[in-house]
Amino acid sequence: MISKVGVIGAGSMGTAVAQSISRRVGEVIVFGRRQEIVDSINTDNCNKRYFPGLRLNPNIHARLMGDRQGLADCEAVIIAVPSSEVRFIVNATHDELTGKFLVTVAKGLEYPSLKTMSEIIRDETGNPDIACFSGPTFADEVAYGHIAGATIGAGGDPSLRATISNLFGEFILDFSDDIRAVELCGVLKNVYAIGTGMWDSVYGNHNEHYTFLNMCYKEMCIFLRAISRDKGIFTKFCCFGDFNLTANVDKSRNRTLGLMVGKKIVKTPYLESGVTFEGSRSVKGIIELAENHSIDMPIARFVYDVLSGNNNVRESVDGVIRKAP
Ligand SMILES: NC(=O)C1=CN([C@@H]2O[C@H](COP(=O)(O)OP(=O)(O)OC[C@H]3O[C@@H](n4cnc5c(N)ncnc54)[C@H](OP(=O)(O)O)[C@@H]3O)[C@@H](O)[C@H]2O)C=CC1
Numbered sequence: 063m064i065s066k067v068g069v070i071g072a073g074s075m076g077t078a079v080a081q082s083i084s085r086r087v088g089e090v091i092v093f094g095r096r097q098e099i100v101d102s103i104n105t106d107n108c109n110k111r112y113f114p115g116l117r118l119n120p121n122i123h124a125r126l127m128g129d130r131q132g133l134a135d136c137e138a139v140i141i142a143v144p145s146s147e148v149r150f151i152v153n154a155t156h157d158e159l160t161g162k163f164l165v166t167v168a169k170g171l172e173y174p175s176l177k178t179m180s181e182i183i184r185d186e187t188g189n190p191d192i193a194c195f196s197g198p199t200f201a202d203e204v205a206y207g208h209i210a211g212a213t214i215g216a217g218g219d220p221s222l223r224a225t226i227s228n229l230f231g232e233f234i235l236d237f238s239d240d241i242r243a244v245e246l247c248g249v250l251k252n253v254y255a256i257g258t259g260m261w262d263s264v265y266g267n268h269n270e271h272y273t274f275l276n277m278c279y280k281e282m283c284i285f286l287r288a289i290s291r292d293k294g295i296f297t298k299f300c301c302f303g304d305f306n307l308t309a310n311v312d313k314s315r316n317r318t319l320g321l322m323v324g325k326k327i328v329k330t331p332y333l334e335s336g337v338t339f340e341g342s343r344s345v346k347g348i349i350e351l352a353e354n355h356s357i358d359m360p361i362a363r364f365v366y367d368v369l370s371g372n373n374n375v376r377e378s379v380d381g382v383i384r385k386a387p
């Protein structure tokens with residue numbers, strides 16, 4: 063039984079996962095890069111920057127990212143930073159992470175390598191046991207203990223699954239041994255959340271919304287059918303559940319980005335906002351990955367065109383309707 067778990071990333075998802083897991087293990091150590099967050103967690107049992115109203119469980123402690131011994135003492139480590147940071151951070155903590163049980167919750171695709179997070183982590187650590195966690199899991203709702211489902215992407219080793227099931231025992235879990243496919247679901251759903259936000263910024267009726275949603279899900283399933291070994295992936299939490307959560311709910315940062323870009327409230331510097339918009343970083347890679355499999359993704363291309371400022375939603379959307387699968 064794992065007793066000490068590390069969480070790299072003291073943001074919304076890192077804090078939320080720490081709160082959930084802390085009810086199932088002896089201690090959770092959250093590693094952050096801001097001293098004031100580390101202090102607020104250790105002094106006030108609260109991450110004042112991300113969840114100012116949430117009292118964290120007393121067995122959650124925080125350390126600065128550089129605390130190598132603190133990380134070395136953890137038996138399992140969860141990586142909860144934006145996908146753009148994963149390679150740098152895992153490379154920098156290679157010695158402490160090698161040989162450990164690692165789980166990534168990050169939803170992104172490295173460019174131009176087109177590697178998923180678990181593939182990056184394996185590159186950097188050589189660990190055989192790397193799992194991913196992905197599903198309809200808004201961090202704030204996880205942090206406050208609401209029911210959530212998630213897919214665990216992991217190898218078929220029964221002891222590995224038992225370990226994961228215990229760590230994430232507060233979630234309703236399904237499993238897949240196609241880790242890459244699970245992670246790509248999380249990448250795709252962010253792209254379609256932006257796309258649905260863009261569409262809804264122009265077409266506000268119910269019929270229009272669900273027509274476009276269906277077009278997105280169809281394009282996503284065509285891609286997954288081509289790349290996934292897990293033929294049941296389509297009904298798993300990482301796919302149908304997370305796709306619908308983020309495409310339909312304004313709480314989604316990706317959907318909100320689509321709405322704001324569609325309404326011309328923001329232009330491309332939004333990446334400097336400091337908000338984690340994973341879909342905008344991964345859309346180009348997902349298009350290239352699809353092309354490598356001779357798959358056309360008109361909706362993903364629509365998202366990329368509008369995000370790039372090449373076109374606005376109205377100019378681009380006719381192409382989508384004509385070409386969408
Ligand atoms: N939020 C959610 O609802 C969910 C998020 N996820 C995924 O989790 C991942 C993390 O996102 P999320 O927690 O939402 O993002 P947030 O923006 O809420 O937090 C990101 C955290 O990463 C830290 N960070 C960023 N760069 C570095 C770095 N170079 N070194 C150390 N720490 C760093 C930030 O530090 P600082 O505070 O100093 O900026 C912050 O603590 C994403 O891939 C996301 O898709 C998955 C499911 C749900």
Ligand SMILES: O=C(CO)COP(=O)(O)O
Binds near residue numbers: 197317
């Ligand atoms: O992945 C998430 C919920 O499962 C969070 O979505 P956003 O990054 O769009 O906020």
